[in-house]
Amino acid sequence: xxxxxxxxxxxxxxxxxxxxxxxxxxxxxxxxxxxxxxxxxxxxxxxxxxxxxxxxxxxxxxxxxxxxxxxxxxxxxxxxxxxxxxxxxxxxxxxxxxxxxxxxxxxxxxxxxxxxxxxxxxxxxxxxxxxxxxxxxxxxxxxxxxxxxxxxxxxxxxxxxxxxxxxxxxxxxxxxxxxxxxxxxxxx
Numbered sequence: 001x002x003x004x005x006x007x008x009x010x011x012x013x014x015x016x017x018x019x020x021x022x023x024x025x026x027x028x029x030x031x032x033x034x035x036x037x038x039x040x041x042x043x044x045x046x047x048x049x050x051x052x053x054x055x056x057x058x059x060x061x062x063x064x065x066x067x068x069x070x071x072x073x074x075x076x077x078x079x080x081x082x083x084x085x086x087x088x089x090x091x092x093x094x095x096x097x098x099x100x101x102x103x104x105x106x107x108x109x110x111x112x113x114x115x116x117x118x119x120x121x122x123x124x125x126x127x128x129x130x131x132x133x134x135x136x137x138x139x140x141x142x143x144x145x146x147x148x149x150x151x152x153x154x155x156x157x158x159x160x161x162x163x164x165x166x167x168x169x170x171x172x173x174x175x176x177x178x179x180x181x182x183x184x185x186x187x188x
Contacts, residue, residue, distance in 0.1 A: 043078070046094050052083035059128040061119065065140065068114030075110065079124045089124060099124050102142060111140030 051057040060076045067073070078090040079099065087099040091110055097103045101123055111117065117140045120132030 043090065043092065043094060046096075047078050047080055047090055050080045050082055050088055050090065050096065054081070054083060057081040061123060061126065064118040065111065066116045066118075068112060077104070077124075087124070105138070105140065105142035108141070113139060113141045115140035 047058050058078055058080050060078050063075050063077055065073050065075060075092050077092075079087060080090060081087050089097040089099055089104055091097070091104075091108060093110060095108065095110075097107055101119075105111075105117075116137050118135055118137045120126045120134070121136045122133040126132050
């Protein structure tokens with residue numbers, strides 16, 4: 001059986017670790033996938049399903065979005081009162097949220113961390129037909145991390161993998177301690 005060259009193994013391991021780290025960084029940098037908007041009839045069917053078909057149990061709130069690149073758009077979020085009296089929010093993509101702005105900002109797939117939204121300060125508790133308590137402008141995502149954090153995390157990960165590979169290779173390269181046999185005692 002041929003002897004395996006073990007000198008290439010640490011290099012391959014380090015290269016493999018580097019490739020995995022780069023792939024993890026690329027996947028993380030892509031962010032959360034965007035949800036495709038539903039048609040108006042699909043959203044209406046979902047709203048009807050959540051409200052149990054009860055009239056007056058739904059009202060809509062328009063939210064102004066300023067995208068990171070400067071583009072401005074509006075979306076409509078439906079506030080639905082369910083038959084049991086609880087409420088939910090439904091966005092244009094058909095995603096259903098608990099009725100808090102924090103949940104919407106944390107869980108939505110429509111907005112990025114660089115986007116800002118403008119909406120009533122008391123959303124989703126705004127009373128339809130009444131003037132809102134005031135408008136607020138906040139980030140569209142509550143948990144979005146900056147790309148700098150991903151790059152720094154990746155650099156630390158690569159440095160740790162490189163250091164581990166170097167130390168492992170160095171440990172393997174050390175010659176084994178040679179035991180010197182003791183000289184036999186002379187016979188008398």
